[in-house]
Amino acid sequence: MNTPKKITSRLAIAVVLALGSLLGWAILQKDKPQATDEHGHAEHAEASGHKDDEHHGGEAGKPHADAKEHDDDEHHEAAAEAKPSKGPHGGRLFTAGGFGLEVTIFEDGVPPEFRLYTTLGGKPLPPAQTTVKLTLERLGREPQVIQFKPQGDFLRGDAEVVEPHSFKVSIEAAQGGQTHRFGYEQEEARVTMSDAQLQQAGVLLAVAGPARINSQVALLGEVRYNGDRTVQVVPRLAGMVEAVPVSAGDRVRKGQVLAVLSSPALADQRAQGLAAQKRLALARSTFEREKKLWQDKISAEQDYQQARVALQEAEIAEQNIRQKLADLNATATSGGNLTRFELRSPIEGIVTDKRITVGQSLGESEAVFTVSDLSSVWVEAPVATKDLGTIRSGMAVQVKASGFEAQAAGTITYVSALVGEQTRSGTARVVLPNPKGLWRPGLPVRVEVTSGDAEVPVAIQMDAIQSVRDWQVVFGRYGQQLEARPLELGRSDGKVVEVLSGLSAGERYAAKNSFVIKAELGKAGASHDH
Structure with a gap:
């Protein structure tokens, strides 16, 4: 039989259990976060799902001043750690009551800028109905305040968001007579x-x-041949190659034989030259005879004048063919092989390119040798348009080799008057003495111009x-x-x-x-x- 004392004890236990269950449920509801962050950074919302201080009497996400007297620190921590969720435009979504604000940084084809999207009751809100002020706090910088203006379906910030995007963000949004405050932090390029x-x-x-x-x-440049001291050797006569006594890299003297050709065309010209010499000799002999006969009054003056004209014509013809052969460095020899043609170097230098072999049939305009005097070289470097106003002829430079320790002083002798259509740059040229052959064409170099x-x-x-x-x-x-x-x-x-x-x-x-x-x-x- 239950005594009154036992019944009273059971009722007390039941009441305690019921109160404990209710208290546990309340704590779980209070500590439950309202949003998650997909970015994986230490970013915190000062308010998410809470109204502004006009509604609460204090800042959103922070306990009311009176709440501190009621030991509400736990509630304050839960609100401060609530993180924004992802919005439909890929930004951070903050909510306060029925008001929603999505924060994005847009940089597709434009400098980075803040773009905000607003909603009310889950539906898009015309951007003109919300006034927003956003404050950025960076390390070592004064706070930057960004204002917003409506554009299309969003609010556009009036300032560029410079890199790095590492800052604390405070947002103040006024809508429908209420002011909502949100905030978060993000770190980038920081240790x-x-x-x-x-x-x-x-x-x-x-x-x-x-x-x-x-x-x-x-400037980054390259060593090149001195164009004023580089020649390409062409035969100027078609023929067959019989001998090539030099190779690429050989040093040659002016007039040295580079190759020997057999040219039927040269044989024809030499034959014409020999014939012209014979005709000239005959015309000179005839002129001397007619002159003496005319002076002795034996022949008529007309015969003397005809002989003189014939001599002048023979001299012109012989001079013409002799000049042609001289241009080819050939002579109208009366002995030996009339087809033999010696290709000679027009300058002293180094054979830097050879495109000829024995037995090869050459055309009259093929470049078969390149001979360059490498006692001086050109250094050419592109000059960006922003530097064209600074770089000018006469400036002193230091040329430094890439790959090994070498440098030389020089002077800019030429800056191109035109800008390249493709490169959008000019060209600066330095004539560099090269007595030891250290500066080889093709070598990349660094050109330092002192301005x-x-x-x-x-x-x-x-x-x-x-x-x-x-x-x-x-x-x-x-x-x-x-x-x-x-x-x-x-x-x-x-x-x-x-x-x-x-x-x-x-x-x-x-x-x-x-x-x-x-x-x-x-x-x-x-x-x-x-």
Whole structure:
């Protein structure tokens, strides 16, 4: 039989169990996150599924001031850690009540810019009905405020979102008399390293600041033949090759025999030359005889004048054929082989190209040898259009070989007046003395043009620059963090380089062994997150 005391105990136990179940259910509902983030970064929404401070009396995602008196810290942490979900345009989707805001960074064919899409009750909301202000906070920078204007079905930011896209974002959206606040963070091209870790890795820090730069423009060029001292040898007579006593690379004298040909055409010209010599001799003898007869009054003056005209015609014909043979470096010999033709070098130099073999049948216009005087060479380098206003004739240059240690001083002798239709660049030429034959045609070289001294407001050491993605970067130091800062570079003297944008005077950066930080960045697997 149940006594009143036993019944009372059972009721108390039942009440405790019921209260425990209700409390557990309430805690689970309160701690349940409202959205997830597919990007895998440490980004947090200050509000997601909560209304603004006009509705709550405080910032969205933060506990009301009075709530702190009721020990609501657990609720504050749950709201702060709620992450935005992915919207239909691939951006971060934030919600507060029935209001939704999707944040995207658009960069297809345009510089990166924020584009926002709004909804109300799950349906698209005309962008003009929402006023948004977005604030970006970057390491070592003043906050950047971006305003938005309606365009099409979205709100477009009025400023470019410069790289890297690593920042804290605070959003304030006013719609329908209510103000909603959201926020998130994303990291890109950033690593954390302590001073001890930097010291152990041999990374030295420096401060960006003003410097005097012996301004230089570096051009990539190539050694070429001196076009004023290079000739192509053509036979100018068709014939068969009988001998080739020289090879490519041989040094030859002016007038030295390069090849021997057998040319029927030359035989015809030599025969004409010999005939012209015979006719000239006969005409001269006839003229002398008629002149004496006329002077002795034996023959008429008419015979004397006819003999004189015949002599003049014979002289012209002989001179004509003799000049033709001289142009071919041939003579109207009366003995030996009339078809033999010797191809000779017109200058002293080196045979740099040979396209002739014994037994080959040649045409009269085929280039069979190239002879170049390599005591001087040309160095030609393309000049980008942005540098054409700086590069001019008369400037001093240093030419440095690629692949081995060699350099020589020279002067720009020519800058092309036209810009290449395909390359969109001009050409600078340097005539370089080459007494030892060190500068060989085809050798790639670096041409450093000195354009004068200049004082620049911000400069960094050349060794600090690294390549990340398609950027030239320097790693700025902010507390315990290092972040890649894409740079726009200006003048350089090979040791320091001018910074036009990307780093400010007074900022610290990794100056030596910065490749270690690049390696750490690769290990961290920092992504380009939008």
